[in-house]
Each structure stands twice: as C-alpha cells, then as structure tokens.
Amino acid sequence: KPQEFTEVERWADNHxxxxxxLYRLFDSNTKAMLVEFEAESLADAKxxxxxxxxxxxxxDAA
Structure with a gap:
C-alpha cells in the first residue's frame, strides 16, 4: 500500500x-478542477x- 500512495503523490505532483x-488539483484529461485547498508547502499539498x-x-470502489 505505501508504494501505491507514492504513485498517487507522484501523479498529484504533476497535476x-x-x-x-492555494493549490488546485486538475484532471489532465478533462482539465476540470478536482479540488482546491490551502497548504503550507508543496510537500504538504502533495x-x-x-x-x-x-x-x-x-x-469509487464502494
């Protein structure tokens, strides 16, 4: 599981x-904003x- 989380963080870093x-996370396919939040640093944002x-x-799995 920790490896999977690292992959997610890597994906998040690119989006x-x-x-x-203020950080915004975008879907690269639709260009839609998924979420917006405040973070102290890029590491915190990731x-x-x-x-x-x-x-x-x-x-989604549920």
Missing amino acids: LQAAGN VKAGLFLRDSAKG
Whole structure:
C-alpha cells in the first residue's frame, strides 16, 4: 500500500497548480478542477492531494 500512495503523490505532483498557499488539483484529461485547498508547502499539498485521491478511489470502489 505505501508504494501505491507514492504513485498517487507522484501523479498529484504533476497535476497541481499553486497560487501562493492555494493549490488546485486538475484532471489532465478533462482539465476540470478536482479540488482546491490551502497548504503550507508543496510537500504538504502533495500529501493532501494524495489523501483526496486515495479517498476518491475508495469511494469509487464502494
């Protein structure tokens, strides 16, 4: 599982846009914004984006 989370974080890193402390995660296929949140740093933003994506994946599987 930790390896999977690292893959999610890597994906998130390529799909994040930052404006100050505000980060937006975009779907590269649809260009739609998936989520917007504040984070202290890019590392923090990657973790938050990873958690969002992991939780979203759980929701889809249920």
